[in-house]
Amino acid sequence: MTRSLLYEGKAKKVYQTDQSNELILSYKNDATAFNGKKKEVFDGKGRFNNLISSHVFHYLAEHDIPSHFIKKLNDTEQLVKKTTIIPLEVVVRNRATGSIVKRLGFEENRPFHPPLIEFFYKEDALDDPIINDQHALLLTDATDKELEQIKAYALRVNDVLMNLFDSIGVTLVDFKLEFGRDLLGQIVLADEISPDTCRLWDKETDAKLDKDVFRQGTGDLLTVYDTILKRLEAIK
Numbered sequence: 001m002t003r004s005l006l007y008e009g010k011a012k013k014v015y016q017t018d019q020s021n022e023l024i025l026s027y028k029n030d031a032t033a034f035n036g037k038k039k040e041v042f043d044g045k046g047r048f049n050n051l052i053s054s055h056v057f058h059y060l061a062e063h064d065i066p067s068h069f070i071k072k073l074n075d076t077e078q079l080v081k082k083t084t085i086i087p088l089e090v091v092v093r094n095r096a097t098g099s100i101v102k103r104l105g106f107e108e109n110r111p112f113h114p115p116l117i118e119f120f121y122k123e124d125a126l127d128d129p130i131i132n133d134q135h136a137l138l139l140t141d142a143t144d145k146e147l148e149q150i151k152a153y154a155l156r157v158n159d160v161l162m163n164l165f166d167s168i169g170v171t172l173v174d175f176k177l178e179f180g181r182d183l184l185g186q187i188v189l190a191d192e193i194s195p196d197t198c199r200l201w202d203k204e205t206d207a208k209l210d211k212d213v214f215r216q217g218t219g220d221l222l223t224v225y226d227t228i229l230k231r232l233e234a235i236k
């Protein structure tokens, strides 16, 4: 398969394949936080992100959530459908922690029933600010109907993934999704779902099994990503 580099982001490279509607996502070993201000290379990180994200997207497909994911190619790469990404970070929260505690003063760990959805504008130069639906309509080409569809998908993803993570002894605290339009113009889930993009806490001990250990310098990233992968592989 011939390939050419289309785009290099902080965590992944994207290659065009010889099929016009198929891309390769290649996961890098770089970990970044605080919009790239903190950076470190972890040998093997790309493999964990790829294998965990492939597992999660496969599981979502089995639960009828449309996404860009086609298949895992090897340890660090996956084949995906080409999409035009809508520049929104869609965050779903089941409990208060992280930026929402700082921003709005919610008590740490306060549960959200129903889960809370927030939109952030994906724009590094602005540090991904939180926005409302009207801002999203002005800043992106998403329609009202598409925003509603995105919110409905985000809640379905939350339901499905809460069950998946619960079955491996993990609480899904919050996570970030990205959506794109496929070549038919349909909204599909895109990007990755991994401990880089989710807060995952051990159900018994509340130990953090996600990128917060790197962001906060409180633990070993590779060890906790390995824990998540091993637990997911054990239920295959």
Ligand code: 5GP
Pocket: 089, 091, 097, 098, 099, 100, 128, 174, 175, 176, 196, 197, 198, 199, 211
């Ligand atoms: P917070 O807004 O509390 O910082 O993050 C909420 C959730 O979304 C967390 O699970 C976090 O990992 C994820 N998230 C938010 N923004 C980003 C981002 O720019 N990159 C990544 N990888 N995850 C993000």
